[in-house]
Amino acid sequence: MSNKQNPWSVFWQKGAFAAFLDEKSTLQNYQMRKFWFERMEETEPKQPILDVATGNGIVPQWLSEFADKKGKKFDLIGVDSAVIKPANDKLKLHGETPYERFTLPSNKKFGTIVSHYGLEYGDMAKGLPHLHKNLKRGGMVIALVHSEDSVIVQTSRKVYELLPTLIKHLKKSVEPLYTAILKAAGKPLPKNAQIAQQKLNQLAAKHRNDAAFHRTNFVPAVRHILQAAGQGKAAEANHVFNDYLSNLSDHKARLTTMVKAVEQAGSGEQLKQQFEAAGFKDVKVQSVQFPETGIVGQCVQACK
Numbered sequence: 001m002s003n004k005q006n007p008w009s010v011f012w013q014k015g016a017f018a019a020f021l022d023e024k025s026t027l028q029n030y031q032m033r034k035f036w037f038e039r040m041e042e043t044e045p046k047q048p049i050l051d052v053a054t055g056n057g058i059v060p061q062w063l064s065e066f067a068d069k070k071g072k073k074f075d076l077i078g079v080d081s082a083v084i085k086p087a088n089d090k091l092k093l094h095g096e097t098p099y100e101r102f103t104l105p106s107n108k109k110f111g112t113i114v115s116h117y118g119l120e121y122g123d124m125a126k127g128l129p130h131l132h133k134n135l136k137r138g139g140m141v142i143a144l145v146h147s148e149d150s151v152i153v154q155t156s157r158k159v160y161e162l163l164p165t166l167i168k169h170l171k172k173s174v175e176p177l178y179t180a181i182l183k184a185a186g187k188p189l190p191k192n193a194q195i196a197q198q199k200l201n202q203l204a205a206k207h208r209n210d211a212a213f214h215r216t217n218f219v220p221a222v223r224h225i226l227q228a229a230g231q232g233k234a235a236e237a238n239h240v241f242n243d244y245l246s247n248l249s250d251h252k253a254r255l256t257t258m259v260k261a262v263e264q265a266g267s268g269e270q271l272k273q274q275f276e277a278a279g280f281k282d283v284k285v286q287s288v289q290f291p292e293t294g295i296v297g298q299c300v301q302a303c304k
Contacts, residue, residue, distance in 0.1 A: 081122065
């Protein structure tokens with residue numbers, strides 16, 4: 001995937017905190033942070049630590065906090081194939097850097113490799129052997145990986161399956177409707193615009209109790225567009241329409257990579273076989289489940 005085609009670049013460039021993590025959810029943030037603190041407590045990680053598919057560096061940030069709390073010093077490095085925009089400039093993060101090709105200078109090797117929904121977004125057939133080759137003997141890999149039974153994947157998949165319909169309605173119903181409203185300037189709308197309005201009403205009624213539909217903010221966005229058009233604010237209506245359409249299209253592109261990532265990771269047994277085929281030893285795969293949240297993926301731990 002070239003950087004121009006990487007749908008995560010836009011996401012990270014907007015300053016996103018993390019992928020598949022609701023910034024407003026105190027519980028979810030606490031649970032994920034605690035998960036990584038516990039892994040570090042268990043392992044006494046060798047240095048340096050490489051974070052695969054780091055995004056804007058949430059895992060290096062958590063591990064830095066863990067090290068500070070324990071009075072330790074971690075040498076943390078993060079890489080991501082997308083263009084990134086981390087808020088903490090003290091972290092050593094490298095965007096536009098696929099993990100399948102990343103190496104340390106002077107033939108140095110990684111002591112520990114971590115990944116938070118990242119390994120499965122690269123080419124694991126090439127990436128895992130590369131990581132194994134560049135890992136110190138006795139070094140470990142600890143990765144939280146997507147799984148089909150994850151509530152995160154199941155929730156995201158519902159949105160993914162709905163997005164094509166919403167994008168179609170934006171283009172086929174919302175755009176002609178708000179354009180007609182602007183043109184009518186308070187006068188009665190033509191029949192095609194009335195039909196477009198009916199279709200939007202039917203869509204909203206059909207998905208009235210659909211949590212995935214409400215997560216997309218379709219109704220508030222469309223209401224904003226139509227209200228702006230009704231007030232004759234063409235520039236505002238056009239801006240909101242184009243921005244929302246772009247956001248939905250970008251979201252669909254990112255979720256497409258998630259669907260492929262889940263398929264590539266496979267079941268726990270398939271994941272274990274991929275690591276073993278790459279040369280890793282003592283591979284353990286366990287389902288990860290949090291109280292009140294549910295299953296969030298599978299944790300892979302392996303060593304060289």
